[in-house]
Amino acid sequence: MSLDPVLDRIDADLPQAVERLKELLRIPSISTDPAYKADCDMAADWLVADLVAMGFAASKRPTPGHPMVVAHAAGDGPHVLFYGHYDVQPVDPLHLWNRDPFDPQVEDTPKGKVIRGRGTSDDKGQLMTFVEACRAWIAVHGSLPAKMTLFFEGEEESGSPSLVPFMQDNAKELTADIALICDTGLYGDSTPAIITQLRGLLGEEITITGPDKDLHSGMYGGLAMNPARVLARVIAALHDEDGRITVPGFYDGVPDLSNELAAAWDDLRFDEAAFLGDVGLSIPAGEKGRRPLEMIWSRPTCEVNGMWSGYTGDGFKTVLPSQAHAKISFRLVGTQDPLAIRAAFRKMVQDMIPADCSVTFAAHGASAAGQMTTTHPAFAQARRALSDEWPQAAAYVGSGGSIPIAAYFKQILDMDAMLIGFGKNDDQIHSPNEKYDLSSFHKGIRSWARILHAMTQTA
Amino acid sequence: MSLDPVLDRIDADLPQAVERLKELLRIPSISTDPAYKADCDMAADWLVADLVAMGFAASKRPTPGHPMVVAHAAGDGPHVLFYGHYDVQPVDPLHLWNRDPFDPQVEDTPKGKVIRGRGTSDDKGQLMTFVEACRAWIAVHGSLPAKMTLFFEGEEESGSPSLVPFMQDNAKELTADIALICDTGLYGDSTPAIITQLRGLLGEEITITGPDKDLHSGMYGGLAMNPARVLARVIAALHDEDGRITVPGFYDGVPDLSNELAAAWDDLRFDEAAFLGDVGLSIPAGEKGRRPLEMIWSRPTCEVNGMWSGYTGDGFKTVLPSQAHAKISFRLVGTQDPLAIRAAFRKMVQDMIPADCSVTFAAHGASAAGQMTTTHPAFAQARRALSDEWPQAAAYVGSGGSIPIAAYFKQILDMDAMLIGFGKNDDQIHSPNEKYDLSSFHKGIRSWARILHAMTQTA
Incomplete structure (x- = not known):
């Protein structure tokens, strides 16, 4: 199945994809606050309905907390599982938002168009990049290039209490050849990144x-x-x-930072002044004698x-x-x-x-912290596919955040996981005025289409 | 004018006095929170109406913040000014209250009847002890035994920003022979106290x-x-x-504690274990090497x-x-x-x-801290009158609280001030479930009637 018509379809369908994302963003699915329990449920229902309409066998699956969404589609290629979360952070302090966090809009900014609202970057916008890539494949080719399982959680922002039991209880159903996770960011503004270590x-x-x-x-x-x-x-x-x-x-x-990793990270030429300057700071405040990237990724x-x-x-x-x-x-x-x-x-x-x-x-x-093994061929395939889409070649990087799901896939389902995402440092996730660049959303969808194609071609 | 019929009238009128106090308590006059501005105004109006009905020339007086209430009544004896405040503390955390803080009721407790609600002890209940004593004098004798000025503030719980300018602007009208202030407590459960030093x-x-x-x-x-x-x-x-x-x-x-004051305070036999035990503590936490009463009153x-x-x-x-x-x-x-x-x-x-x-x-x-001079004859008169009403003789004591009004009366109006009140340590002022003992209210009214009589007899 050829890639180019899928990419064309993605470009043409972008306005409709934004409208679909806005629908999902309008549901205030704050998982940590019991007052929003019904909204979390509604977000899961919205996803199930959207996936069923696309032809997935999708269902909402109860847990003691908020429900999971699991969807399957047949396909000839390798079996790929994709993970994202539909729950969002609380919005306080509300008075610091420039607009209703649950009335998302596309805004023009000096750095380009952004979608503003809670969950745009973390993680509804990222989750939908993959869903939209699947939608384009199905629209163009009538089917997906791989056997597919989608797995969406509603408790990521509240400690994922139901995740491990659910994975254990449904291990057979959830096990695939590789897991794809979209809940991370680019390195800088235009370098696609595959996370290989997480705190x-x-x-x-x-x-x-x-x-x-x-x-x-x-x-x-x-x-x-x-x-x-x-x-x-x-x-x-x-x-x-x-x-x-x-x-x-x-x-x-x-562990001490290895010389190899230190050299690789030095190559990234981390702009500490810009990173801190973006948030009104100028002096690294962590342990004395450590590199800034080291402080964030490996300390x-x-x-x-x-x-x-x-x-x-x-x-x-x-x-x-x-x-x-x-x-x-x-x-x-x-x-x-x-x-x-x-x-x-x-x-x-x-x-x-x-x-x-x-x-x-x-x-x-x-x-615990997570360390990916990068020997699965999907890592090299995805790195090449990402490098084709973005102006910079893709890099293996660390992350200061904590996405324990990657470790759970390994421990419980014995699957390698690739963490690829399109957020930016200034997305203000977990803060007022969260946004997702329209270019992140658009190129994110295209990236997944390319990755699926790359994995299929060589499978 | 004889005292006994006034005391009898106070006893007979107590149920009505409690109902009047409850009316005032129902007005949530929280001065520190701008949301309650209209309620502070309403509390001032309520006091003006009550005093006018008793024959006072009473009026609400604007300030940049909440209004003052000033009332005058003619009389033959010395000129007495009485001060209290009609504003109250915020009520949070609201969930720790056992009842609506602004729906006051008389409750039976193992220690006797109490009036429960915000402001019962600090300071509406105390303020009304003096108003009710005046009401009884007027009801029995048709007039008061002294020339009287009542002065009620609505910003005591929010730093009294308007107090000093108002006193300066109205110095002539407010100056009397002596000021009486009712915003303090008994020493222990039954020893009436005249405060001679304040933090x-x-x-x-x-x-x-x-x-x-x-x-x-x-x-x-x-x-x-x-x-x-x-x-x-x-x-x-x-x-x-x-x-x-x-x-x-x-x-x-x-200053170091004087030997004289140390001895006087030792005579009070302060029960540190009971004082701390009432609030779930057992170990004094202040400066090492200081007496407990010293920690509260003079450190x-x-x-x-x-x-x-x-x-x-x-x-x-x-x-x-x-x-x-x-x-x-x-x-x-x-x-x-x-x-x-x-x-x-x-x-x-x-x-x-x-x-x-x-x-x-x-x-x-x-x-700044305040130190009373006790040479004005009213101090000895009040001490005797209080000793007649209560089971224990009255004492001169210190206070850990801060009632700057006493210092202002001295500095701005050159008046001595007597701080006499009937609160108890367990009144939970500034806390959830504030209460005022019905006996404090009743004997408080009787105490003021006796003090007015004592000051008049010897004037």
């Missing part, structure tokens, strides 16, 4: 309790322990003066993702709070053991709590 | 900005500075290992009243926040200079901000 993620929520109720700071201040002070001491103690994380044993399993981190205590509204309230809270996450690399680090973190915090206070912990996910 | 209050809000937008902690974590970490380091640095505050020059003007403090950064909702969001915020207050004693401490605090914080971050400050009030 793991450990999430912890801590609640420190001092007095059993909020107190008047005039009546009790000076005598009663303030849990916000205790929390501040805990957070301040998590890094030393050199930016290293102080949790005992934290660096067990963190572990500890970040406060949220903290709160006492009165946070307008004006002033002289309360001595009963509780202080923090959401803290660790990005992990190499063979760092998430569960061992969780235990060491909890012990370290517990040891810092004064006798009169108490602390409780809640777990929010724990996944 | 000052300095409020600061700080906002630390790192990146100019919220970031994805996977994409930027390790390279971009997290302002929550910076804020934690600042807060952790405000106290040393011995609980002393580290702001340079902070202890300038902090300065620094407390975090609120802090927030990043994602604080349900679930988890791997955001690297753009900003971190804290509301911090200092209680001041002796001759500590609030403005000098504000400057030193801001410099200390500024010096801790990394080159890539910035900090802004907002001022929330600055008042």
